[in-house]
Amino acid sequence: MAKIPLITIVGIPNTGKSTLFNRLIGQRKALVHSEPGMTRDIYKKTFEINNKEFYLQDSGGFYPDKHIITEEINKRIFREVKKSDLVIFLFDGKRELLGFEKDLFIEIKKINPAIIPVINKVDNPPKYILPNSYYELKQDFLFISAEHNDEVETLIDAIEKHFEHYIGTPDKASSIQTRISIIGKPNVGKSSIINKILNDDFVIVSPLAGTTRDSVDLEVKRMNKTFVLVDNAGIRKMQKVKEGTESAAVIRAEKDIQYADIIIFVVDISKRLDQNDMLIAQKLLKAAKPVIIACNKWDLVEDKERGEFLLKETRKKLNSFYFAPFILISALTGKNIFHLLDRAEEIHNKLNVKMKTSHLNRILPSILQERKILTEANRVFKSKYVSIESLKPFFIQFFANTGEILKPSSELYLKKRIVEELGLEGIPVFFKISAKKERNEKQISYEKLPKAPLHRQRKKKN
Numbered sequence: 001m002a003k004i005p006l007i008t009i010v011g012i013p014n015t016g017k018s019t020l021f022n023r024l025i026g027q028r029k030a031l032v033h034s035e036p037g038m039t040r041d042i043y044k045k046t047f048e049i050n051n052k053e054f055y056l057q058d059s060g061g062f063y064p065d066k067h068i069i070t071e072e073i074n075k076r077i078f079r080e081v082k083k084s085d086l087v088i089f090l091f092d093g094k095r096e097l098l099g100f101e102k103d104l105f106i107e108i109k110k111i112n113p114a115i116i117p118v119i120n121k122v123d124n125p126p127k128y129i130l131p132n133s134y135y136e137l138k139q140d141f142l143f144i145s146a147e148h149n150d151e152v153e154t155l156i157d158a159i160e161k162h163f164e165h166y167i168g169t170p171d172k173a174s175s176i177q178t179r180i181s182i183i184g185k186p187n188v189g190k191s192s193i194i195n196k197i198l199n200d201d202f203v204i205v206s207p208l209a210g211t212t213r214d215s216v217d218l219e220v221k222r223m224n225k226t227f228v229l230v231d232n233a234g235i236r237k238m239q240k241v242k243e244g245t246e247s248a249a250v251i252r253a254e255k256d257i258q259y260a261d262i263i264i265f266v267v268d269i270s271k272r273l274d275q276n277d278m279l280i281a282q283k284l285l286k287a288a289k290p291v292i293i294a295c296n297k298w299d300l301v302e303d304k305e306r307g308e309f310l311l312k313e314t315r316k317k318l319n320s321f322y323f324a325p326f327i328l329i330s331a332l333t334g335k336n337i338f339h340l341l342d343r344a345e346e347i348h349n350k351l352n353v354k355m356k357t358s359h360l361n362r363i364l365p366s367i368l369q370e371r372k373i374l375t376e377a378n379r380v381f382k383s384k385y386v387s388i389e390s391l392k393p394f395f396i397q398f399f400a401n402t403g404e405i406l407k408p409s410s411e412l413y414l415k416k417r418i419v420e421e422l423g424l425e426g427i428p429v430f431f432k433i434s435a436k437k438e439r440n441e442k443q444i445s446y447e448k449l450p451k452a453p454l455h456r457q458r459k460k461k462n
C-alpha cells in the first residue's frame with residue numbers, strides 16, 4: 001500500500017489555520033478547539049483530492065493557548081514538520097510580516113524545503129497588494145481567503161501538483177466506507193431489508209464496535225465495496241427486539257441519524273404516510289444529511305395505477321425532500337435492495353471529491369434567469385458570486401444584492417435546480433446569503449459574515 005502523504009499547516013496564531021484546515025477537509029464546523037491537554041491526533045484528518053487520500057494536520061492544535069508560543073511548542077512543530085511530506089505555511093495578508101514569523105518560516109524551510117507559502121485573508125486576490133515586508137522572504141506566495149473560499153482551489157491544485165507521482169492508495173476503494181443508517185418507524189420493513197442484505201451475497205466482514213453503547217455496526221462487503229450499516233438497536237432482528245412504542249422509536253431515530261453519512265429513510269408505500277413518518281422526516285431534514293427514500297413493500301401494490309397514485313401522494317407529502325431519490329423496493333422479493341446500497345455509496349462519494357466553485361458560478365446565472373427568484377420581502381434576488389462553504393452539510397454561500405432569505409417557493413426551486421445541475425441527487429443544499437459590499441479597490445475590507453444556522457427549518461403544515 002502506498003503511503004498516505006502527510007500535510008501540515010503551520011503558521012503563527014490567528015493566521016487562519018483551523019479555517020483552512022476545515023475548508024480543506026470539507027467541514028463547516030470547527031472541529032478544533034484550543035483546549036489545553038488535547039492530543040495532537042485530534043487535528044489529523046484525512047481528506048481527498050481527486051480520489052487520492054491525504055492526511056492533514058493543523059499545527060494550531062499544538063498551541064495549548066492560542067496566543068502563546070513557547071519553545072516547547074516550537075519543538076513539537078519542528079518535529080511534525082520533519083515528518084511531513086508537505087508544509088503549508090500560512091501568513092496573515094491583512095498585516096505586515098512579523099519578525100518572529102519570518103524567523104519561524106526560515107527555520108521551518110530549513111527543516112523541510114517542501115513548503116507552500118500561502119498568504120491568507122486575501123479578500124480579492126487579483127487586486128491584492130502584498131505588504132512590503134513579505135518581499136524579504138523572496139517566495140512565490142499563493143493568495144487565498146480560507147474563510148471566503150477564494151482561490152483555495154489554486155492551493156488544492158498546488159498540493160496535487162506537488163504530489164503528482166502519488167497515485168493514491170490502491171485499496172482506497174475499500175478503505176473508504178459509507179456509513180448507512182436505515183431509518184423508519186416500526187414495521188415499515190427495516191429489519192427485513194437488513195436481513196435481505198445479510199442473507200444474500202453480502203459478507204459480513206466484522207461487527208464493529210458501535211458508535212453508541214447499545215448498537216453494533218456491521219461492516220459488509222459486496223464486490224469491491226465496503227459499507228457500514230449503523231445497526232441501530234432493534235434493527236437487526238435476528239432475535240426480534242421490541243422497538244417499544246412507535247413514539248419511542250421515533251425519538252430514537254434522532255440518535256441513529258447522527259452517526260451516519262447517509263440515511264435510507266424507509267416508508268411503507270402500500271399505506272398512506274402518517275404522523276410518525278412525518279415526525280421522522282422532520283428529524284431527517286434537520287440533520288442535514290444525504291437521504292434516499294426507500295418505498296418498501298412495493299410487491300403489495302397490485303395495480304400500476306394505484307402504485308402511481310401512492311407514489312405521487314408520498315412524493316407530495318415528502319416534498320421537502322426535493323433532493324432525494326425515491327426508490328421502489330421490496331424487502332420480500334429483494335427488488336432494488338442492492339441498488340439502494342449502490343446509490344448510497346455513489347451519493348456519499350460525491351461529497352468526497354473536489355467540487356468546483358467555478359462550475360457553480362458558471363451555471364448559476366442561467367438558473368437565475370429561468371424565473372424570478374424572490375426574497376421574503378419580494379425583492380428580486382441577484383447573486384454576484386457564489387462559493388461552496390462546506391460539503392458536509394452542503395452549504396452554498398451567495399454574495400448577493402440582499403442578505404434577506406428567500407421566499408420558500410423560490411428557495412425550493414433554486415435548490416432543486418442546483419441539485420439537478422450539479423448532479424447532487426441525494427444531497428440537501430443549504431444557503432447562506434450575504435449582501436455584498438462594494439469593494440474599494442485600494443482598501444480591502446473584510447465583511448464579517450453572520451453565522452448562518454446549520455439549516456433553516458420552516459414549520460410545515462401537512
Ligand code: GDP
Pocket residue numbers: 184185186187188189190191192193235296297298299300329330331332333
Ligand atoms: P421494521 O419494524 O421496520 O424493522 O419492520 P420489519 O422488517 O419487522 O417488517 C414488518 C413486517 O412487514 C414484517 O411482517 C415483514 O415481513 C413485512 N415486510 C417487510 N418488508 C416487506 C416487503 O417488501 N413486502 C411485504 N409484503 N412485506 C414486507
